[in-house]
Amino acid sequence: MSKPSPVAIAAVSEMKPGRYPDMDGYDLYIEVIRQFLAEWSLKPSDIQGLLACPSGMAGGGSNDIFVHEQLYEEMGIKPLFADTMNAGGSTYGLMVQRAVLAIQQGKVESVLCVGAGKFPKVSTGGAESMARMVSHEIYEFPYGTFIPALYAQVATRHMHEYGTTVEQLAEVCVSSREWALLNPDASMYGNEALTVEKVRQSRPIASPFNLYDCSIPLEGGAAFLVCSEAYAKRLNQQPAYVLGMGEFHNHRNIHQASSLTDIGCSKSGKQAYEMAGLAPGDIDFAQIYDAFSINPLVFMEELGLCPQGKGGEFFQSGAARPGGDFPVNTFGGLLSFGHTGDASGMSMIVEGIRQIMGIAGERQLDKANAGIIHSYGGMMSEHSTLILGRSA
């Protein structure tokens, strides 16, 4: 079989995460697309496919499970390939993967992937609805679940098996904050640097997590255009090539995960490395979905970027920080950039694209030839790994 034709991401845009009380999920979508079209010079005929995600999960209320229909009509395009899809935080990684297959199959030359999310301050009833949504309604929710306590199961187990400490978890937050201070779009830009002590002194939420171990709930959205190589080159001299991709769907409810220290990311990662013909040592940086401090630590291990059980030591070494040997979450992470609800899975992909394109401003890495981007949906349930690079 001949090698599939190269596919690359040619254009990218993200709203600054914040609170937009006057906008509902659909208004955010329209604003994301307006900003995207204002930043990149495109005609309607440049967009042949459209993938969107309902913005209503974290936003609540709005019934937008068919949002792609409204968006393509309002944009004025008639796509040959379109869908509304949802796999939580892994949605946008999987959009890239679906778009690559459609382009390689010759269905379309380009697919616009777009997401918007609201993450409002939930009322008590709202928090209860969210707990019900992310845990098994019958076999988990009656035990008083809520989101931090479900992720905490993974952290506690990691600490037990490998001796990981709460101070090492805090190092993940410290590192992300340092990057956020270099990113004018990050919600914590202009804020003060974090220290391990400050994280440990923030109020306890669900052990081992304190307040600063949790990401910052905000609103926003992003869009990017996945294209055939010829199309991409027309729009951008340095597009971000999709070199490798993989997905794996492990469980839905955290108590059903067969292991909390091998949670499925290694399987999507292996597919991505194999497709790219690259090994962990060939990767220059990682952008990793980090709803909580434990996530990057576990995923660094599962992606083979540090030895199993050594994620804590990796972050403690400072390697992930600005100037370090292996930068992680150079946009500030969801921990310090902000978590935009249903659109949160966009932010690490957007940053990976920007680093590859060389347009990441003050935080641009000197070496960004190949980067890995991992996102997941649910309670670390389903996984998408992408490897992006500067040349096909």
Added chain:
Amino acid sequence: MNDLTTGETASLEKPQPRITKCAEPYWQHAKDEKLVLPYCGECEASFYYPRLWCPTCFNQDISWKQLSGKGKVYSYSVIYQSPLPSYQGDLPYVLAIIELDEGPRMMANVLNCDVDKVSVDMTVEVLFEARGEMKIPQFQPTK
């Protein structure tokens, strides 16, 4: 879908699980304070949670088997701040994944235990907590 933004009223009573058809024996035995799980004769293994088929081999010929009710803490979190009104009086409380001696894992609270004393691998035994007309399995340190 519930509206998360405009203050749907939260429950003041702790949640009472919805009984699905395939889980009727599970809840019926729980009411009698017995931990009885579905059992697959092909795999010779109990599984959790109740389903119409064995998730390992798709066998639909499922029987029911009482378990020892003993297990250990696989992982846990001590919850200091919860948005759930019905759990406010319990703060801080323990949300845990329990690994039963027979293999299956289930989520539960660890009750009758100082939250600072809970640890991974701590041995626990089942007890049952009333929820309305029903009872749900919970765990406490082995006596």
